[in-house]
Structure formats: C-alpha cells, structure tokens
Amino acid sequence: MSLSLLLFLGPVVILLLLFVWLLRKSNGQVGAASVGSLEEEFGGSHVTFLRQARQALSKEDYDFVSGKIPREMQRRMRQERKRIALSYLLALRGEFHKLLRTARVIAALSPEITGVQELERLRLTAIFLLRYRILWISLRAGFAPLPQISNLSNLLSGLSVRLEAAMKELGERAAQVTEIVSSDHRRRIHPV
Amino acid sequence: MDLDRWLWAVTFILDAGLIFLLLVRRNHRAFPFFFAYMLLNLIQGVALIAIYRFWGFSSSLAMKVGWGSQGLVTAGRALAVAEICHRILAEFRGIWRLAWRLLVGAITLVALYAGAVSQGKWQFAILNLDRGLELAMATALVFLFLFAVYYEVPVESTLRTLSIGFFLFSSFRVLNDTILERWLRQYATVWSLLGSLAFIVSLALWNWALRQAQPKKTFKPELLPQGSYRELVPEMNERLKKLNEQLSYLWRPEGKNI
Numbered sequence: 001m002s003l004s005l006l007l008f009l010g011p012v013v014i015l016l017l018l019f020v021w022l023l024r025k026s027n028g029q030v031g032a033a034s035v036g037s038l039e040e041e042f043g044g045s046h047v048t049f050l051r052q053a054r055q056a057l058s059k060e061d062y063d064f065v066s067g068k069i070p071r072e073m074q075r076r077m078r079q080e081r082k083r084i085a086l087s088y089l090l091a092l093r094g095e096f097h098k099l100l101r102t103a104r105v106i107a108a109l110s111p112e113i114t115g116v117q118e119l120e121r122l123r124l125t126a127i128f129l130l131r132y133r134i135l136w137i138s139l140r141a142g143f144a145p146l147p148q149i150s151n152l153s154n155l156l157s158g159l160s161v162r163l164e165a166a167m168k169e170l171g172e173r174a175a176q177v178t179e180i181v182s183s184d185h186r187r188r189i190h191p192v
Numbered sequence: 193m194d195l196d197r198w199l200w201a202v203t204f205i206l207d208a209g210l211i212f213l214l215l216v217r218r219n220h221r222a223f224p225f226f227f228a229y230m231l232l233n234l235i236q237g238v239a240l241i242a243i244y245r246f247w248g249f250s251s252s253l254a255m256k257v258g259w260g261s262q263g264l265v266t267a268g269r270a271l272a273v274a275e276i277c278h279r280i281l282a283e284f285r286g287i288w289r290l291a292w293r294l295l296v297g298a299i300t301l302v303a304l305y306a307g308a309v310s311q312g313k314w315q316f317a318i319l320n321l322d323r324g325l326e327l328a329m330a331t332a333l334v335f336l337f338l339f340a341v342y343y344e345v346p347v348e349s350t351l352r353t354l355s356i357g358f359f360l361f362s363s364f365r366v367l368n369d370t371i372l373e374r375w376l377r378q379y380a381t382v383w384s385l386l387g388s389l390a391f392i393v394s395l396a397l398w399n400w401a402l403r404q405a406q407p408k409k410t411f412k413p414e415l416l417p418q419g420s421y422r423e424l425v426p427e428m429n430e431r432l433k434k435l436n437e438q439l440s441y442l443w444r445p446e447g448k449n450i
Contacts, residue, residue: 004310
C-alpha cells in the first residue's frame with residue numbers, strides 16, 4: 001500500500017467513524033436546546049444526597065468508630081465507605097455534567113458568545129474528565145482522599161443553588177416572551 | 193447496452209427526477225444552492241454524453257469539458273454543503289458566528305494537508321484539487337455535526353439525510369481519486385464505474401430526503417436576552433476551573449485512608 005493511499009485512507013476512516021458516532025448521538029436530541037430544557041435540568045439535584053454522603057465519609061467518624069469495633073467489622077466498614085465514595089464521585093460527576101450542559105445550552109441560545117470562554121470550557125472539561133477517571137481508578141484500588149471531596153461538594157452545591165435561581169429568572173423571562181408572542185398570534189387568528 | 197451506459201442512464205433519471213421533485217414540492221426555494229448544484233450536474237451529464245457520442249471518450253475536448261466542468265460542479269457541491277451548515281446552525285446566532293470561523297479554518301487546514309501530501313506531478317493537479325475539496329467537505333460535515341451534538345442543536349431528518357449523501361459521496365471520491373492516482377491506467381474504468389455508483393447512492397438518498405415539501409426557513413429557537421451569556425458563562429467557567437483545582441488536590445498523598 002502506498003504512502004499517499006495511507007495518508008488519505010487514514011483521515012477518511014477517522015472521519016467516517018466520527019460521522020457515524022455523531023449521527024447516532026444527534027439522533028435523540030430533537031429540540032434539546034431550549035429554555036425549557038434548562039429548567040428541567042435544574043429540577044432535581046444530587047446536592048442533598050451529597051451532604052449525606054459527606055457525613056458518611058467523614059474522617060472523624062471513621063477514626064472514632066474504628067478503635068471500638070472488631071477487625072472483621074472494620075473491613076466491612078472500609079468496603080462500605082469505598083462503595084459510598086464511588087457513588088459520591090459518580091454523583092459529583094453528574095453535577096459537573098449538569099453544569100456543563102447548562103453552560104452549553106446557554107451558549108447555544110445566546111445571540112453572542114465568545115470563543116475564548118467556549119474553548120476554556122472545553123479544556124476544563126477534558127482536564128476534569130481525566131482527573132475524574134484517575135480518581136475513580138484510585139478509589140477502586142482502595143485510595144480515598146476524603147476531606148478534599150467534601151470541599152468539592154460544598155463548591156458545587158453553592159453554585160447549583162445560585163444557578164438554579166438564575167435559570168428560574170431566565171425561564172420566567174422566556175415564558176413572558178412566549179406569552180407575548182402567543183397572545184399576538186391569537187390576535188392574528190381572532191382579529192375581533 | 194453495457195454497464196457504464198446503464199449507470200449513466202440511472203444517474204440521469206435520478207438527477208432529473210430530483211430536480212423535478214425540488215420544483216414540484218417547491219423545495220428549490222428552501223435549498224437554492226442544492227437545486228443549482230443538481231442543475232449543474234444534469235447539464236454536465238448531458239453535455240458529456242453529447243461530446244462522448246460525437247468526439248469520443250478519449251478526445252481532448254471530452255477531457256477539457258469533463259475536468260473543466262468538474263470544477264464548477266465541485267464548487268456547486270461546496271455551496272450546497274455550506275447551505276446545509278447555514279440551515280442547521282444559523283438560527284443559533286452566537287454559535288453560528290463561532291462555527292463558521294472554525295469551519296473555514298478547518299477546511300483551509302484540510303485543503304493544505306491534502307495539497308501537501310499529494311503527488312507534485314502537473315497531470316494530477318485537477319485530481320488533487322478535487323480530492324482536497326472533497327476531503328474538506330467531508331471534514332466540514334463532521335465539524336457541523338460535532339457542533340450540533342455539543343450544543344444540542346436539533347437536526348431535521350431531511351438535513352441529516354442530505355448530509356449523509358454528501359458525506360458518503362465526498363469521502364468515497366477521496367478514496368477513489370487516491371486509488372486512481374496510484375494505478376491510473378489499470379483503474380480508470382473501475383474508477384468511473386465506482387464513482388457513478390457512489391453518486392447513484394447519494395442521489396437516491398437525496399430523492400428520499402426531499403420527497404416532501406420543506407419549510408423555507410428552519411425553526412426559530414427562543415434566544416436568551418443579550419447579557420445572559422456574559423452574566424453566567426464566565427462564572428460557570430470560573431467554577432469549573434475551581435472544581436478542577438479541587439480534583440487536583442485529591443491526588444495529594446495525605447488523604448490515603450478510607
């Protein structure tokens with residue numbers, strides 16, 4: 001096989017695979033980018049669950065209990081804490097994705113966006129996902145840096161609450177616009 | 193009648209049928225560049241049939257008209273692809289401004305890449321240009337869907353099917369041109385046959401996609417007020433940055449017990 005053939009065959013195969021994957025991904029997102037979808041996104045949050053998980057994973061609790069129970073119980077406790085830590089990390093990723101999705105939909109629905117902010121978010125997402133994957137593997141292997149995780153959840157919960165308020169306001173404004181448009185539309189249908 | 197002529201006949205019928213369909217369903221108003229591209233294709237086909245009949249397939253006139261008109265047809269296809277990009281993204285004004293710049297950048301880079309890795313012989317100049325443009329069009333379509341998926345922009349089924357037709361045809365042409373460049377003499381007949389087959393598949397897809405009337409304008413999304421992006425997104429990015437910093441702290445060795 002000649003070099004020229006490889007230099008063109010390679011990009012075409014990559015483009016073909018990407019195109020098929022993108023077609024499949026785009027298939028189920030009819031009308032996804034809308035103010036309504038933003039409101040739905042903020043309907044339910046993992047923040048309440050994260051508070052309980054943080055309590056279950058606190059280092060003080062573990063230190064207090066571990067000195068008073070037999071070894072077998074300690075082993076079971078470690079397993080349970082690992083399971084909770086993994087769920088906790090999974091929920092954090094969920095929160096992260098929620099925030100990302102909101103930012104993307106806001107960008108899609110904005111009349112003006114800046115390339116710098118969009119590229120920055122792309123970069124941050126790539127870094128987050130890489131770090132998340134490494135942490136996930138570390139936790140599976142029995143590695144759990146608990147105190148820092150608790151800071152993370154605080155940060156997210158504060159942001160979620162503020163964004164929820166902002167989204168609500170945007171939703172209300174959009175509803176007003178819809179109402180104006182639809183009443184105008186009604187007038188056109190029934191001019192009397 | 194040999195296979196080559198059968199394929200020409202099928203191509204002609206599908207092409208003419210599509211033009212008829214575009215006119216009858218008034219879809220030429222919704223897709224003016226696509227309509228122009230199909231018309232150019234039909235004119236090129238008719239002209240080449242006449243030239244082959246009177247001057248022969250290997251005549252210099254056939255070569256000149258064949259390759260010369262190909263430039264026009266390829267430019268028409270590029271405009272039709274641009275029309276699809278515009279129709280999918282233009283109503284999302286913010287991302288469209290960003291997308292078209294990135295699309296132009298990506299197309300330029302791909303065309304430069306295609307030029308750089310092509311053979312330098314002059315007789316392959318048109319072939320190389322054609323291949324570079326086809327590769328750029330396939331890349332543009334992938335970028336378009338990348339944007340649509342990332343920003344959750346809905347893509348109408350008609351536009352999806354049209355895009356699939358363009359993508360298949362362009363990527364197939366890149367491969368076909370590359371093989372032709374390598375094995376020019378042995379492959380010329382097969383190249384022509386496979387090219388016709390790929391075009392027939394695309395034509396069938398486009399006929400299917402445009403079997404019904406399409407609205408002149410795509411749906412209009414309900415855009416947010418002007419300042420929302422500036423108000424919210426930089427703060428979100430700042431928070432995401434802090435989240436990343438927090439995650440990096442988790443790697444510190446002091447938090448090793450569970």
